[in-house]
Amino acid sequence: MILNDQLGNWKRTHRCGDVTAEYIGRDVCLMGWVQRRRDHGGLIFIDLRDREGIVQLALDPDRDLASHSKAEQVRNEYVVAARGKVSPRPEGTVNPKMKTGEVEIEISELLILNRSETPPFMIDEYAEVAESIRLKHRYLDLRRPALQRNLLMRHRVAKTVRNYLDSQGFIEIETPVLTKSTPEGARDYLVPSRVNTGSFYALPQSPQLFKQLLMVSGFDRYFQIVKCFRDEDLRADRQPEFTQIDCELSFVTRDDIMNVMEGMISTIFKEAIGVEVALPMARLTYAEALERFGVDNPDLRFDLELINITELVVDSQFKVFADVAAGNGLVKALNVKGSATFSRKELDDLTDFVKIYGAKGLAWVKVTEKGWQSPIAKFFTADELAALNRKLDAQVGDLLLFVADKPSVANEALGRLRGHLGQKLGLADKDSYKFSWITDFPLFEYDGEEKRHVAVHHPFTSPLVEDIPLLDTDPGKVRAQAYDLVLNGSEIGGGSIRIHDQAVQSRMFELLGIDHEEAREKFGFLLDALSYGAPPHGGIAFGLDRVMMILTGADSIRDVIAFPKTQKAACLLSEAPNEVNEKQLQELGIRLRTRQK
RNA sequence: GGGGCUGUAGUAGAGUUGGUUACAACGCCGGCCUGUCACGCCGGAGGUCGCGGGUUCAAGUCCCGUCAGCCCCGCCA
Numbered sequence: 001m002i003l004n005d006q007l008g009n010w011k012r013t014h015r016c017g018d019v020t021a022e023y024i025g026r027d028v029c030l031m032g033w034v035q036r037r038r039d040h041g042g043l044i045f046i047d048l049r050d051r052e053g054i055v056q057l058a059l060d061p062d063r064d065l066a067s068h069s070k071a072e073q074v075r076n077e078y079v080v081a082a083r084g085k086v087s088p089r090p091e092g093t094v095n096p097k098m099k100t101g102e103v104e105i106e107i108s109e110l111l112i113l114n115r116s117e118t119p120p121f122m123i124d125e126y127a128e129v130a131e132s133i134r135l136k137h138r139y140l141d142l143r144r145p146a147l148q149r150n151l152l153m154r155h156r157v158a159k160t161v162r163n164y165l166d167s168q169g170f171i172e173i174e175t176p177v178l179t180k181s182t183p184e185g186a187r188d189y190l191v192p193s194r195v196n197t198g199s200f201y202a203l204p205q206s207p208q209l210f211k212q213l214l215m216v217s218g219f220d221r222y223f224q225i226v227k228c229f230r231d232e233d234l235r236a237d238r239q240p241e242f243t244q245i246d247c248e249l250s251f252v253t254r255d256d257i258m259n260v261m262e263g264m265i266s267t268i269f270k271e272a273i274g275v276e277v278a279l280p281m282a283r284l285t286y287a288e289a290l291e292r293f294g295v296d297n298p299d300l301r302f303d304l305e306l307i308n309i310t311e312l313v314v315d316s317q318f319k320v321f322a323d324v325a326a327g328n329g330l331v332k333a334l335n336v337k338g339s340a341t342f343s344r345k346e347l348d349d350l351t352d353f354v355k356i357y358g359a360k361g362l363a364w365v366k367v368t369e370k371g372w373q374s375p376i377a378k379f380f381t382a383d384e385l386a387a388l389n390r391k392l393d394a395q396v397g398d399l400l401l402f403v404a405d406k407p408s409v410a411n412e413a414l415g416r417l418r419g420h421l422g423q424k425l426g427l428a429d430k431d432s433y434k435f436s437w438i439t440d441f442p443l444f445e446y447d448g449e450e451k452r453h454v455a456v457h458h459p460f461t462s463p464l465v466e467d468i469p470l471l472d473t474d475p476g477k478v479r480a481q482a483y484d485l486v487l488n489g490s491e492i493g494g495g496s497i498r499i500h501d502q503a504v505q506s507r508m509f510e511l512l513g514i515d516h517e518e519a520r521e522k523f524g525f526l527l528d529a530l531s532y533g534a535p536p537h538g539g540i541a542f543g544l545d546r547v548m549m550i551l552t553g554a555d556s557i558r559d560v561i562a563f564p565k566t567q568k569a570a571c572l573l574s575e576a577p578n579e580v581n582e583k584q585l586q587e588l589g590i591r592l593r594t595r596q597k
Numbered sequence: 598g599g600g601g602c603u604g605u606a607g608u609a610g611a612g613u614u615g616g617u618u619a620c621a622a623c624g625c626c627g628g629c630c631u632g633u634c635a636c637g638c639c640g641g642a643g644g645u646c647g648c649g650g651g652u653u654c655a656a657g658u659c660c661c662g663u664c665a666g667c668c669c670c671g672c673c674a
Binding site (some may be wrong): 036038039040041042043044045047054056058060061062075076089090092093095097098101104118119120122124125126127128129130132133135182184185186187205208209230231232233235236238282356357358359454455456457458459461556566567568570572 | 600603604607608609622623624625629630631633634635636645661665666667668669670671673674
């Protein structure tokens with residue numbers, strides 16, 4: 001049996017990546033993992049790594065034979081401790097690529113604290129490894145520099161958030177994780193109760209109701225960096241458990257909330273990546289965002305706006321456009337400057353792309369010296385062509401793309417296409433951060449399946465004061481005191497002013513088709529609380545994971561979370577979720593309808 | 598629930614029209630080497646081609662099914 005060396009009274013003095021030229025001449029004691037051993041027969045170099053980086057250990061048999069021969073046993077990922085003197089590297093051997101490249105540690109004593117199996121992949125920044133293998137060995141993947149950087153930055157951001165919000169008078173308060181299921185919105189994760197057989201808790205989709213209770217309690221300004229849970233399908237930017245920066249404030253208006261949050265976001269960007277965010281941030285109404293960009297989360301790093309040409313084609317001979325225009329639909333266009341060079345294949349791909357969002361097709365026009373080169377050119381008169389060219393600012397070399405459909409489809413399809421083209425053509429500067437608030441969302445949207453209005457945000461969202469009369473006459477037109485913060489085409493946060501007036505809240509439930517009894521059953525505790533002197537209040541929640549994706553440049557939310565789930569919501573490391581034994585089910589009073597075999 | 602992509606030594610890949618014993622790289626093991634730094638040189642080991650079935654004289658390759666991972670639509674108050 002080969003025993004490891006004991007730590008004994010050794011104390012680490014520095015981290016590897018911190019030992020730079022200013023420490024030359026000092027004796028140091030370092031501990032970490034062996035990145036690589038380079039054995040030159042005589043001299044041995046060991047690159048020693050910890051979370052701060054890598055430093056070179058030099059083991060010369062002429063200086064200390066014992067440590068040199070111990071170094072011969074060392075392999076990748078062994079855990080070692082080393083004592084030695086920080087020395088300048090000999091002339092001509094400085095490595096300018098390394099932060100610690102001007103120095104090396106002349107080792108006089110070496111301990112092997114632990115050995116390691118050969119890892120399934122190299123712990124470096126070069127190895128490209130299938131994500132399933134990275135996730136199975138996540139503890140090794142987390143040793144690699146990229147994830148170390150991301151999680152260290154995540155810590156700094158969380159710390160910045162706490163400092164900033166504390167400085168603004170916010171108090172961090174924990175809310176329950178075992179809470180009540182309210183089947184509005186996303187599906188809940190349910191937790192059975194052994195003590196109350198047949199009853200279930202739900203894991204919170206957000207602390208929404210509790211933070212409103214805290215306002216009633218007078219805490220005035222609350223925040224929490226908090227895990228939330230939604231049992232829905234995953235995406236590149238969606239995990240079943242995710243982290244929110246959750247805030248709620250009393251005695252404030254929308255503008256007050258937006259201002260204090262702009263301060264928080266700009267402080268985060270300054271602290272994390274040294275970027276100065278221009279304040280105040282841009283603001284767009286929901287209606288304007290849809291009109292100009294087709295979506296409520298536009299990427300404002302590039303122009304390329306949607307142009308409404310419905311009026312110009314309503315009388316044209318092109319039935320596809322004219323019928324849509326005559327039937328309350330929208331015909332909108334993008335002018336992709338200088339892209340008349342697109343191939344037939346590329347145009348077909350763009351057509352396939354808009355079909356994903358329900359568009360029936362994509363009409364295209366290449367603007368040439370001889371006029372429109374397009375399958376649809378023949379349907380328009382010279383006057384109509386001139387009017388369209390003027391409206392679209394069409395010039396030779398431009399590519400015009402059209403979608404005609406009901407408004408929701410035309411906007412979404414063309415808006416997504418805009419984002420897609422921004423990517424494809426590299427229109428968005430990677431180092432640019434364009435924020436915008438989206439305001440004045442509709443309060444309701446009509447659910448065709450359930451044949452009733454549903455809340456766009458949640459049922460406690462306050463309408464715009466000037467729209468309150470519309471609740472009785474035209475609820476579909478009522479706008480909400482809700483706001484999202486959008487960054488580079490990604491929704492990173494959203495919130496609203498809440499209803500603190502019982503009459504308005506009752507009317508709201510009525511319109512949502514929630515009767516008094518149902519409202520009592522689901523939200524009785526909140527309604528009770530609101531009746532005991534609720535202050536005007538509102539709040540917001542930011543998706544910390546999404547913010548971190550943008551700050552780190554990660555393509556996947558999994559790269560900013562230490563132990564993420566796969567698309568099927570599984571943890572490849574722990575193999576959760578798993579089946580449980582019959583005894584556990586019995587105690588919970590649960591019998592499964594189907595037993596997977 | 599639906600659409601798409603991927604699956605070959607430990608890792609990431611090549612593998613032609615179905616045709617001998619499935620390749621080279623990195624890693625690993627052994628040897629050599631006193632200034633390397635993604636060290637170098639010499640030698641070696643390492644494979645249920647995701648899994649199951651089918652077609653065929655013959656399947657990594659073709660067909661069907663299935664599993665897993667990823668991207669997207671629906672879903673995400």
